[in-house]
Amino acid sequence: MKGYNVDNFAVLIGIDWADKKHDICEHPTHSEKYHYSIIKHKPEALHEWAMSLKQRYPNQKIAIVCELKKGPLIYALAKYDHLTLFTANPSTVAKYREAFTPSGAKDDPSDAFIQVEILALHMNKLTVIEPESVAIRSLSQLVEYRRSLVQDSVDLSNKFTATLKNYYPQVLEWFGEKDTMIFCDFIQKWPSLAKVKKARKQTLLDFFNNHNSHYSDINNARIISIKNAMPLTEDKGVIEPNQMLVEVLIAQFKVLLKGIEQLDKAIKSAYKTQRDKVIFDSLPGAGPQLAPRLLVAFGCNRDRYYDASELQKYAGIAPVIERSGKKMWTHWRYSCPTFLRQTFVEWAGFSIRYSFWAKAYYEQQKSKGKPHNSIIRSLAFKWIRIVFRCWKTNTPYDESKYLEALKRRGSPLLKFAITS
Template sequence: MKAYNVDNFAVLIGIDWADKKHDICEHPTGTNKYHYTVIKHTPEALHEWAMDIKQRYPEQKIAIVCELKKGPLIYALAKYDHLTLFTVNPCAVAKYRQAFTPSGAKDDPSDAFVQVEILTLHMNKLSVIEPEPAAMRTLSQLVEYRRSLVQDSVDLSNKITATLKNYYPQALEWFKEKDTYIFCDFIQKWPSLTAVKKARKQTLLDFFESHNSHYCTVNNARLDSIKNSMPLTLDEGVIVPNQMLVEVLIMQFKVLLKGIEKLDKAIKSAYKAQQDKKIFDSLPGAGPQLAPRLLVAFGSNRARYNDAAELQKYAGIAPVIERSGQKMWTHWRYSCPTFLRQTFVEWAGFSIRYSFWAKAYYEQQKAKGKPHNSIIRSLAFKWIRIVFRCWKTNKPYDESTYLAALKRRGSPLLKFAINS
C-alpha cells in the first residue's frame, strides 16, 4: 500500500458531511491558515467545488478526509483524479474533540477542523480510499444488497409464520420451506382453511403439479390433512384481520423473492467475468452465494494488504488483546465492516461440511469445551490466512496440498482426525 505524507499535498481538507450540506475546513500545507466553507449536497455543487479546488491548486494533489468509506459523497468525489480520499473512524473524531473540548461543545466546522488536524498529525495511519475497478464495485454492491434482501425475507417470513399461527397453522405444516413460490401462491389462492377445504381434490393436485411438486406421498399427505383439519378458531374477529395481513405480507414476500432472483442472475454474470473466480470457486463450501462475497472481500488489488494479519484485523476476525497493569483479557473486535465479518464467519461455518481439516478442527475444539461461535471465528481466522496465500500467488485452493503440509509439520490436527 502506497505511503503518503503531508508534503505530498498542496492542501488538506476535512469534510463534515450531512444529508443536505457539507461543512468544509481547508488548510493549505505549510501555513497556519484555515478556511471554512459550506456547500450543498448536490452533484452540481460538489462538482463546482471540486473544479474550483483544482483551479486554485493546478497540477497539485489535494488530500480530503471524511468519516465515510462509501456513500453518495464518496461516490461523487472518487471520480476526480486530483483528490486523494482518506477515511477516519467517527469514534476517533469524537474522542479527539472530547479530549480538547471538555465542555462537550460541538459544531460542524470544529469537526471538519478536527479531521484536518488528525490528517496532519497521523496521515500515515489513516486508510486511503482506493476504488476498485467498476466491475468489482458493481459486484461488491450486488452481494451486499442481496444479503440485506435475504435478511428482509427472513424477517418477513417470520411475520407470515406468526400471523398464520393465529388462525391458519395447518399451512405451515404443509410447506416446510416458506421462501418458495409454491407456498406464496398457495396462501394467495387459499388464504384460510375454510377456503382450501372448498377446493376440489383435482384442483389441488393440478396446483401442486404446476409448481413442480411431483412427490405423490407429500401431496397425498397434504390432501389428507386438508380434509381432516379442524379450524383453530371460528372467530371472525380473529380470522378476518389476520387473513388480510397475511395477504399483504405474501405480496411483499413474492416481490422480495423475485428481487433476490434478479440479483442472483446479476451476481452470477458479474462474478463470471472476474479473473480470480477460479480461486474462490475452489474454496470448500463457498458455493454460488459465498464465493462472490469472498472474492469481493479480498478485492483485486494485491497490494492492498501486506499480510493476512491486516485483513484479519480489518475484517474483525482477529481478536483484540488488552492489558492493564498485570491483567490481560481478549475480546471481540468492535469496530469493523459488519458485512465483511459476516462473510468470513458464514463461510467458515459452511466449510466444516466440505473440508476434512476444517471438520477435524471443529471437533478438536469442541472436545476442548469451546463454544460453537468461538470455534467458527477461530476457523475463519485460519481460513483467511490460507486463502490470502492462494490470492497472493493466484493459485486455487487444494485440500490435498494443505493436508500434506499439515502432515509434514506433524500437526496434531491430523492425529485427532484419525483417532476420532
C-alpha cells in the same frame, strides 16, 4: 498498503458531511491558516468545488478526510484523480472532540477542523479509500444488496409465520419451505382453512402439478390433511384481521423472492467474468452465494494488503488484545465493515461440512470447551491466511496439498483427527 505522509499533499481538507450540505475545513500544508466554507450536496456543487481545488492547487495532490467509507459523497468525489480520500472512524472523531472539549460542545465546522487535525497528525494510521475496478465495485454492491434482501425475507417470513399460527397453523405443516412460490401462491389462493377445505381434490392436484410438485405421496398427504383439518378458531374477530395481514405480507414476500432471483442472475453473470473466479470456486463450502462475496472481500488489487494480518484486522476477524498491569484479555473487534466480517464468518461455518481439516479443527476446539462462535471466528482467521496466499500467488486452493503440508509440519490437528 501504500504509505502516505502530509508532505505528499498541498492541502488537507476535512468534511463534516450531512444530507443537504457539507461543512469544509481547508488547511494548506505549509501554512497555519484554516479556511471554512459550506457546499451544498448537489452534483453540480460538488463538481464545481472539486474543480476549483484543481485550479487553486494545479498539478498537486489534495487530501480529503471524511467519516464515510461509501455513500453519495464518496461516490461523487472518488472520480477525481487529484483527490485522495481518507476515512476517519466517527467514534475516533467523537473521542478526539471529547478529549479537548470537556464541555461537550459540538458544531459542524469544528468537527471538520478536528478531522483535519487527525489527518495531519495521524495520516499513516488512517485508511485510504482506493476504489476497485468498476466490475468489482458493481459486484460488491450486488452481493451486499442480495444479503440485505435475504435478511428482509427472513424477517417477513417470521412475521407471516407468527400471524398464520394465530388462525391457520396447518398450512405451515403442509409446506416444509416458506421461501418458495408454491407456498406464496397457495396462501394467496387459499388464505384460510375454511377456503381451502372448499377446494376440490382435482383443483388442489392441478395447483401442485402446475408448481412442479409432482410427488403423488406428498400431494395426497396434503389433501388428506386438508380435508381432516380442524380450525384453530372460528372467531372472525381473529381470522379476518390476521388473514388480511398475511395477504399483505405474502405479496411483499413474493416481490422480495423475485428480487433476490434477479440479483442472483446478475451476480452470476458478473462473477463469471472475473479472472480470480477459479480461486474462489475452489474454496470448500463457498458455493454460488459465498464465492462472489469472498472474491469481493479480497478484490483484484494485490497491493491493497501487505500481508494477511492486514485483512484479518480490517475485516474484524483478528481479536483485539488489551493489557493493563499484569492482566491481559482479548475481545471482539468493534469497528470494522460488518458485511465483510459476516462474509468470512458465514463461509467459515459452511467450510466445516466440506473441509476435512476445518471439521477436525472445529471438533478439536469443541473438545477443549470453546463456544461455537469463538471457534468459527478462529477458523475464519485461519482461512483468511490460507486464501490470502492463494490470492497472492493466483493459485486455486487444494485440500490435499494443504493436508500434506500439515502432515510435514507434524500438525497436532491431524493427530487429533486420527485418534478421535
